[in-house]
Amino acid sequence: MSTTLSPTRASSTSSTSTGIPQTAAAGGLSFTQPPNTAAPSFYKIAPDNVITFGWNFTSLYSTPTHLTMSAVCSANGNTYPVGPTNGIIDGNARSVTWNPYDYNQIPGVTPLAEASYTLHVWDERGPNVGAQPGLFSPNAQMTFALYKPQSYTPIADGWSCTACSGALGLASNPLSLGLLATTVVMVVSGWHLLRNGFGGQRER
Structure with missing residues (x-):
């Protein structure tokens, strides 16, 4: 007995x-790393101060061949490669480390400025591709800031406490110190006279 095969039903989801x-x-x-929901992180441009960016992929059906990561400076508009391999990392990577101080030591590069930055990430198709099902979409959601710590200056080399300068100047000037003491005595004495005067009126 022959059997008639019905046509295969097409999937409702096209591919x-x-x-x-x-x-x-x-x-x-x-x-x-740092968490995407956190406030912008601040990082020092200093020796051995390494920055780590970490991530998880979402909704990917096709793994990128490679990723390109760059930091765009808000102050001067310059773009800087992020990572030890000139900003290009393996498509399966889940993190990248970056040393801004070491980058600034490379001859001929434009030094990183003390400013805020936006981290841009895209795959081999470029930074301007539109969103497509299952494929990597360019990301520019991470912001951070770089700063340089102030160097230590010994007192012998000219360091001075700006907040202390007024008090030191007053102490080194006997005339100013005497005037201040006289003013304090006058205020205290006047207060006592007024207090005694009002007290005497109430007793009457």
């Missing part, structure tokens, strides 16, 4: 040529 459902969400990443 792209790479097998990614058209209804899939656009892929991307979510930062875990």
Whole structure:
């Protein structure tokens, strides 16, 4: 007995040529270090001060071949590569370390400024591709700031306490110190006279 085969029912979800459902969400990443929901982090430009950015991928059906990471400065508009490999890292990476101080020591580079930055991340398709189902979408959600700590200056080399200068000047000037003491005595004496005067009126 022959059996008649019915046509295979088509899936209700259409797919792209790479097998990614058209209804899939656009892929991307979510930062875990520092947390994406935290206020902008401040990092020192100093020897051995390494910055680590960490992330998890979200909704990816296709892993990028590589990622490019760059920091865009809000003060001068310059773009700086992030990471030890000129800003290009493996597509499977989940973190990258960066030493801004070491970067500034490279001959010929534009030094990193003390300012806020936005971290830009994109895959091999470039920074301007639109969102596509299951594929990596460019990310520019991470902001941070760089600053340089003030160097130590010994007193012998000219360091001075600006907050203390007024008090030191007063102590070194006997005339000013005497005037201050006289003013205090006058205020206290006047207060006692007024107090005694009002007290005497109440007793009458």
